[in-house]
Structures are given as C-alpha cells and as structure tokens.
Amino acid sequence: MLREKYKTEIEEILSRYPVKRSALLPLLYLAQREAGYISEEAMQEIAGLLRLTPPQVYETATFYTMLNLKPVGKFHLQVCKSLMCALVGSDTLIGWLEKKLGIKSGETSKDGLFTLSKVECLGACGTGPMMQINDDYYERLTEEKVDRILADLKRDGTSALKTGPFMWPEPNGAKP
Amino acid sequence: MPKHEPVLLKNMLQPGYTGSLAEYERAGGYQALKKVVGKVAPADVTAMVIKSGLRGRGGAGFPTGVKWGFLPKDYQGPKYLCCNADESEPGTFKDRQLMERDPHQVLEGIALACYAIGSETAYIYIRGEFVLGSRILDKAVAEARAAGYLGRNILGRGINLDIWVHRGAGAYICGEETALLESLEGKRGLPRVKPPFPATSGLYGKPTVINNVETLANLPHIVNRGPEWFASIGSPPKSAGTRIFCVSGHVKRPGNYEVPMGVTCRELIFEHAGGMRGDKPLKAFIPGGASAPFLTPDHLDVKLDFESVAQAGSMLGSGGVTVMEEGTDMVWAALRLMEFFHHESCGKCSPCREGSSWLVQTLRRILAKRGRMEDLETLVQLCNNIAGRTVCAFGDAEVAPILSTLKYWRPEYEALIREAEAQRAHELPMAAARH
Numbered sequence: 001m002l003r004e005k006y007k008t009e010i011e012e013i014l015s016r017y018p019v020k021r022s023a024l025l026p027l028l029y030l031a032q033r034e035a036g037y038i039s040e041e042a043m044q045e046i047a048g049l050l051r052l053t054p055p056q057v058y059e060t061a062t063f064y065t066m067l068n069l070k071p072v073g074k075f076h077l078q079v080c081k082s083l084m085c086a087l088v089g090s091d092t093l094i095g096w097l098e099k100k101l102g103i104k105s106g107e108t109s110k111d112g113l114f115t116l117s118k119v120e121c122l123g124a125c126g127t128g129p130m131m132q133i134n135d136d137y138y139e140r141l142t143e144e145k146v147d148r149i150l151a152d153l154k155r156d157g158t159s160a161l162k163t164g165p166f167m168w169p170e171p172n173g174a175k176p
Numbered sequence: 177m178p179k180h181e182p183v184l185l186k187n188m189l190q191p192g193y194t195g196s197l198a199e200y201e202r203a204g205g206y207q208a209l210k211k212v213v214g215k216v217a218p219a220d221v222t223a224m225v226i227k228s229g230l231r232g233r234g235g236a237g238f239p240t241g242v243k244w245g246f247l248p249k250d251y252q253g254p255k256y257l258c259c260n261a262d263e264s265e266p267g268t269f270k271d272r273q274l275m276e277r278d279p280h281q282v283l284e285g286i287a288l289a290c291y292a293i294g295s296e297t298a299y300i301y302i303r304g305e306f307v308l309g310s311r312i313l314d315k316a317v318a319e320a321r322a323a324g325y326l327g328r329n330i331l332g333r334g335i336n337l338d339i340w341v342h343r344g345a346g347a348y349i350c351g352e353e354t355a356l357l358e359s360l361e362g363k364r365g366l367p368r369v370k371p372p373f374p375a376t377s378g379l380y381g382k383p384t385v386i387n388n389v390e391t392l393a394n395l396p397h398i399v400n401r402g403p404e405w406f407a408s409i410g411s412p413p414k415s416a417g418t419r420i421f422c423v424s425g426h427v428k429r430p431g432n433y434e435v436p437m438g439v440t441c442r443e444l445i446f447e448h449a450g451g452m453r454g455d456k457p458l459k460a461f462i463p464g465g466a467s468a469p470f471l472t473p474d475h476l477d478v479k480l481d482f483e484s485v486a487q488a489g490s491m492l493g494s495g496g497v498t499v500m501e502e503g504t505d506m507v508w509a510a511l512r513l514m515e516f517f518h519h520e521s522c523g524k525c526s527p528c529r530e531g532s533s534w535l536v537q538t539l540r541r542i543l544a545k546r547g548r549m550e551d552l553e554t555l556v557q558l559c560n561n562i563a564g565r566t567v568c569a570f571g572d573a574e575v576a577p578i579l580s581t582l583k584y585w586r587p588e589y590e591a592l593i594r595e596a597e598a599q600r601a602h603e604l605p606m607a608a609a610r611h
Contacts, residue, residue, distance in 0.1 A: 016340045018254070018297075019380055024362030025345050050362070063364040063522075064345030066304045082266045083466070083512040084424045084498055120348070120516045121266040121466075122305050125424035125496065126431045135307040165276040165312065166269070169431040171189045 002045055006030060010049065020050045024060055028067055037068040065119065073108040073115035075153050078132045082121040085128035093129045094118060096143050100150060113154065126168050136162035182434045183409075183418050184393050188277040195312070197319040200280035206325055208399035209287050214333030221292040225395065228403035229416035234260055234351070234388030235465065235493045236569075237482050244293050246375035247383045255295040256379040258360065258386045259286050261302040261309070262344050262351040265465035266516055267496025270420040270432050271389035275302070275309040278393075279316035285392030287325065287337055288399060293385055296336045301356050304345040313341045348520035352568045353386040355522065366524045367568035390420060411438035415481030419492075423449040425499035426456070437492075438484075442476040445499055456501040460584070464493025466513050467573030469580035470506075490580070506585040507592060510577045511539040517574035525566040531558050532574055539578070547593040555582065 003010065013026045027049065031042035043057045050057075061067050068076075079085075079094050094116075098104055101114050108115040124130045127139035138149055138161055145161060152159035187193050187203045200206070212221055226241030247255060259282070263271040275282055286298050302310050317339050321327045328336050342360055344350045350359045354368035357379050378384020394417060398406045407416045415437040421444055424430045428450030435444065441463060445451065452458055460470050463480065469490040471478070478488040485492045500509065518532035535558055541547050559575035566572075582589060 016338075016342075019361065021362035022342075022360060025343065025359070028345070029343065060362060060364055064304070064347050066346035081512075082516050083509055084267050086512050087425045087498070087500060087504070087509075120519050121264060123263050123269050123272055123303065125267050125269050125498070126422055127269075128424065132305060137308070165195070165308065166273045167188060167277055168273070169429050171191055 002027070002031060002034065002042065003049065005034070021052060021056075024050060024052070024057065025064075028057075028061055032068060035071075036074075037071045071108075074113050075133050076115045076117065078117045078119045078122070079105075080120070080122045080124070080128065080130055081118045082125075084121070084125035085130060088128045090129035093131075093141055093143070093146065096146060100146070114150075124166075127163070127166075133159075133162075137166075139163045180418070180435050180439075183397050184274060184278075184281065184390065184420060185432065185434045187281070188273070193277070195276075195278045195280065195316075197280060197316070197323060200278065204400070205280050205396070206284055206323075208396040209284055209291075209325060210331060212288065212399055213291055213331055213335050218292045218294055221288065221399070224403045225292070225398060228398045228406040229413055230391065230394055230398060230406065231415070231482065232388055233390035233394075233419065233495065235265065235467070237492065240387060240391055243375065243387075244289070244385055246373065247293055247385065248376060251383055254297065254380075254382050255293055256382055256384040257286060257290050257293060257295045257298040258353075258356060258379060258384060259298060259300040259392055260351060260353065260356060260386050260388045261300050261306070262356060263306075263389070263494075264303050264348040264351050264520075265467065265494045265496055266513065267422060267424055267462060267465045267498045268494040269422050269424075270495060272306055272309055273432050274389050274393050274420075275306070276312055279313050280320065281393045281396060282313070282389055283316055283320050283326070283339060285395040286339055287320075287330070288395040289385065289387060289392055290337050291335060295385070296338065298337065298339045299360060299379075300339065300341045301350070301360055302341060302343055303350075304343045307343075310341050310343050317341065347522070348516075349522040349568075349570060352570065355568070356386060357384065364522070366522050367570075369567055410436040411479060411481040411484075414483055415492075419480065419495050421448075421480065422494075422496045423499065424496070425461075426453045426501040426504075427451065427499050428453055435480075437481040438479045440477050440479055441471070441497070444480060444497060445476070449499070452499070452501055454501070456503070458499065459502045459504050460500045460506065460509070462490075462496070462498040463488075464491045465496035466498075466516060467491070467569075467576055468493045469576045470509075470584065471580075472584050490576075505543075506581045506588050507539065507543050510581040511536070511543055513577040514539055514574065517570070521570065521574070525571065527562045527565045528571045528574065531562040531571075534558055535562075535574070535578060542589060542592050542596075545592055545596040545599060547589075547596050549590070549593055549597075551593065552582065552586070552589055 013023050027046045031038045047054045047057045105118045129141045130139040149159045222244050230240045231237045347365045349355045350365040352367050355365040359365035374384040418434050419437045420434045433448040518536045521528050521532045523529045562571045563575045
C-alpha cells in the first residue's frame with residue numbers, strides 16, 4: 001500500500017543511501033505518518049521494499065521509542081520527566097495533565113484524542129517543564145498554558161503556543 | 177551582558193536574524209568555503225584545524241583535526257562524514273539552537289570538513305524529536321544546493337558534496353559514534369566494539385569521521401580568522417576556543433551562553449545565568465551533562481575547561497550545566513538520572529543492562545525508606561562492576577550520578593536508611609523479616 005501511495009517519496013528516500021537498509025527508519029516514519037502507528041503489515045511491506053526479513057524490520061522498530069507499534073491518540077502528549085525538567089516542576093505538570101485528561105500516563109483518552117506519555121530527556125532542559133505534542137515542542141509550561149494548549153488542540157487541531165526556532169535566552173530578553 | 181565576543185551565536189543574537197541563506201551570506205557566510213575549496217590543499221585545512229587546537233564539543237573532547245588525520249591516506253573509495261546531531265544528553269540543548277537558528281553555519285562547517293577529508297557524502301544524524309530542526313536543515317540544504325555551495329561541482333571548482341538529513345527515532349545511545357553508525361545503517365543502535373575505529377571502518381565499513389554540530393560550526397570561523405586567533409581564545413593550548421554552555425535547573429535565566437573556555441563555574445552561573453532562582457543557596461551542580469559527576473559549591477571557582485573540570489573530579493562533557501538549589505534531595509536527583517540511564521541502556525552489555533536495573537531498584541528502595549545500610553556498599557560495588565566493563569562509555573556515565581552524590585551527600589542516603597531502620601524497629605519481627 002505504501003509502495004503505491006508514496007512511490008516518488010520512497011524512491012527519493014532510497015536515493016539518499018548507497019545501502020538500502022539505511023532507508024529503514026525513514027520508511028518506518030512514513031508508515032507511522034500514514035496510519036499514526038506502524039502496523040505489522042507495514043513492517044512486512046517495508047521488509048519487502050528493502051529486501052530484509054520481517055524480523056530484521058521488527059527488531060529495529062522495537063528499539064526506538066518514537067516508533068509506535070500500536071495506535072495512539074490523535075495528539076500524543078510526551079512530557080519530559082528527566083532530572084532537568086523535574087527540577088522545575090514536570091512532576092506537578094504530569095499530575096495536572098492526568099487530572100485534566102482523566103487518564104494516567106500511558107493511557108489514551110476515551111474520545112481517542114489524547115495519549116499521555118512520560119518520556120526521558122527531549123533536549124529542552126533550559127525551557128522546562130516541556131512536552132512534545134506530535135511534531136511540536138511546547139516549553140516553559142504552566143498549568144494555565146497547558147489548559148490553553150488542550151483547548152486549542154480540541155478546537156483547532158493545533159496551538160499557537162508551540163515553540164518556534166529555539167533561542168534562549170532571547171537576545172532582547174523577551175519571554176514567550 | 178557579554179564581555180566576551182560570541183562567535184557561534186553571533187549572527188542569531190542580531191535581532192530579527194532568521195538564518196536564511198541570504199542573511200547568512202550578508203553576515204559573511206560561505207566566505208570560508210570560497211576561500212578554501214579548490215584553492216587550499218585539503219591537508220592544509222586539516223593542518224589548520226590541528227593548529228587551532230579545536231577539540232570535539234560532543235562530550236569526549238578529542239582533537240578534531242587529529243581525528244581527521246586518522247583516515248587512511250590515499251584511500252580511493254567513498255569516505256563519509258557524519259554530523260552527530262543526536263543531542264540527547266540530559267542538560268544539553270545547544271546543538272538544537274545552532275541548527276534551528278543558524279543552519280547554514282553548520283552546513284558550511286560540514287562542507288569544510290568534507291573537503292578536508294575528501295568526502296562527497298555527509299549525513300546529519302539528528303535526534304528524532306528535533307522535527308523542526310530537521311525541517312530547517314532540509315530547507316537550508318536545498319538553499320545551499322541551489323546557490324552552488326553543495327551538490328555537483330561546488331562553486332565551479334570540481335568538488336562534489338551531498339548532505340542528507342537523517343532523523344533518529346528516540347534512542348540516547350545513538351549519540352555514541354558507533355551506535356550512530358549502526359542506526360544510520362538501519363539497525364538497532366548498539367555500539368560496536370572498537371577497534372576498528374570509524375576512521376578506518378565506519379559507515380558501511382568505509383572510512384568515516386563523526387563530528388558534533390558545535391565542533392563543525394566552529395570551522396568556518398577558524399578558516400576565516402585563522403588558527404592563531406582561535407588558539408588565543410579560552411584556555412589554550414588544551415582548551416582553545418569558546419564553548420556554548422547550556423545552563424538549566426534552578427537559575428534565574430536558564431539558556432545557552434557562549435563564553436571562552438576557562439571562565440569559572442561561578443561566573444557562568446551567577447553572572448551569565450543570573451544567579452540562583454529565588455536567591456536560594458546553591459547546593460550542587462553538574463558541569464557537563466548527565467554523564468558528568470556532580471560538584472558542590474566548593475567547586476564554584478573551578479575553570480570550565482577540559483583539564484580543570486577533570487581535575488575537580490568531573491568532566492566538561494557536553495557543556496550542559498545543571499544547577500540545583502539548597503533543598504534538592506540528592507538521592508532523588510541521582511535516582512532521576514539513573515532512571516534515564518536505565519531506560520536508555522541499549523542492552524548490549526550485561527553489566528550496564530542488568531546493573532542499571534539493580535541501581536534503580538536499590539535507589540528506589542532507599543528513597544521509599546525501605547533501605548539498609550549495606551545497600552550503600554551494594555551501590556558502590558554495582559557501580560564498580562559496571563564502569564569500564566562495557567563496550568561503550570555509557571557504563572562509566574551511568575555510575576557518575578550515584579558515585580558522586582554518595583561522595584558528597586552520603587549523610588542524605590544514611591538519613592533515609594536510618595529512618596527506615598527506625599520504622600523497622602517498631603514493626604513485629606515477622607513483618608520486618610518480609611522486607
């Protein structure tokens with residue numbers, strides 16, 4: 001299925017590498033973009049595309065935390081719980097999110113909109129507490145900001161509070 | 177603020193600077209590439225970098241030009257350069273800023289390195305979570321290619337270079353250079369046994385150089401302003417140049433500060449980062465990312481250069497400085513880092529895979545006030561059986577938080593255990609036996 005739908009993109013990905021197997025992560029991302037997670041069928045198809053065995057694809061896919069092997073909500077909220085974010089309040093934030101969404105970490109809300117995960121360092125330690133929602137970073141979070149983000153996502157599917165190109169401290173001392 | 181002239185952050189500190197090709201060129205970008213490609217012998221570029229004293233900014237601090245020199249001479253087949261943009265060390269967020277705010281500076285650095293080592297293909301291995309950074313880099317590569325700085329026949333001088341952005345998928349270990357190569361080859365990111373070193377057998381078994389983003393970003397400046405200029409900054413000869421320190425934790429102004437190596441921890445924390453949040457006393461800090469041992473207020477006058485920090489019993493590592501105020505529970509802090517390492521252990525070596533689990537369980541038990549005094553010896557024994565007994569440096573890194581907190585804040589561990597003992601003394605003998 002991927003082969004038909006993304007023929008040009010797959011060819012472009014393969015052209016970057018002298019060895020086919022290198023295209024494995026980009027193709028797994030492609031499958032994830034298509035369905036929100038990577039199904040067994042997708043892994044088998046990718047194995048065929050790269051002339052690998054399905055276990056070779058599976059062993060790689062299971063190693064990386066960003067590859068979802070089962071469906072997640074429309075918005076995947078990944079909150080950093082590592083020390084640097086914890087020092088500035090990520091534990092409280094996770095509690096707040098659990099309360100607001102009515103789910104525990106690792107669960108998906110009943111409407112299928114939100115999945116909440118606790119993750120290790122996302123490389124935004126100077127602007128913690130922070131979380132990643134799908135492709136976007138949200139930093140220097142407060143309870144009020146989280147409320148606005150959740151409302152924005154429900155209403156518009158996106159939020160203006162996501163962080164743009166990173167610069168901290170800002171040259172003019174502005175605070176986002 | 178800055179008493180020191182920023183080098184790598186200079187462009188982006190200009191208000192409104194977006195990092196587009198046009199703006200980068202206006203700021204003097206790609207002049208270094210024009211200066212050397214096809215005009216200066218690649219070996220002379222390497223010699224220049226050796227002379228500058230530039231050392232890797234990713235963590236290990238290996239001299240950059242020397243590393244390039246390890247590639248086999250007169251090798252005819254393909255050689256590769258991998259830009260290590262898998263910034264995942266807790267406490268570190270400088271490469272993200274370099275890539276998102278001034279991507280062409282990184283690309284020019286990559287192009288210079290590739291010219292010096294004779295590579296026609298470079299991969300930027302960027303951590304999977306940096307989706308925005310990878311998009312910005314993709315766009316910058318397209319811009320540079322259209323302008324003739326990349327691609328076939330660069331600047332009409334017969335040199336070729338393709339740069340590809342490759343996103344990882346969430347694995348800290350992929351910042352270790354051989355694990356990065358395995359991951360780039362489409363496998364699990366497990367570190368390789370060295371030797372052979374990547375310089376002789378790296379990506380696809382070919383000679384490969386792996387350099388950090390910040391290291392590469394220094395190259396255009398070294399070429400433009402000369403190795404003597406670079407060597408005059410910081411604490412030469414062993415710690416030349418500036419360093420971007422990422423300050424996080426309990427400070428007023430967390431962020432990235434570029435300062436010459438050799439400024440003191442006190443200056444970085446109290447002048448650049450604005451001092452302690454709420455003016456509470458400082459209790460502890462980590463000078464070089466999660467893998468570096470903790471230091472105490474007694475070390476505030478230690479100079480932030482490779483040698484001085486090592487002498488103080490820690491390491492400069494990735495330049496991630498995390499600051500903790502009075503009242504921070506050090507057993508908890510050690511546990512938080514240990515949970516990170518346990519989660520990120522790739523599983524290849526038993527001491528690290530199993531040991532990290534035991535360390536986490538023991539720390540959790542102590543913190544839950546169910547510990548025993550002998551647990552402290554067990555912790556040390558476990559650490560000593562992990563460090564130095566694994567394929568990569570991950571094993572050494574994961575024991576740093578525990579050994580250093582035990583060294584400086586052992587009474588905190590003991591107090592928790594004494595509470596546990598007091599609690600047990602009140603329990604019935606049978607109940608106590610169950611613990």
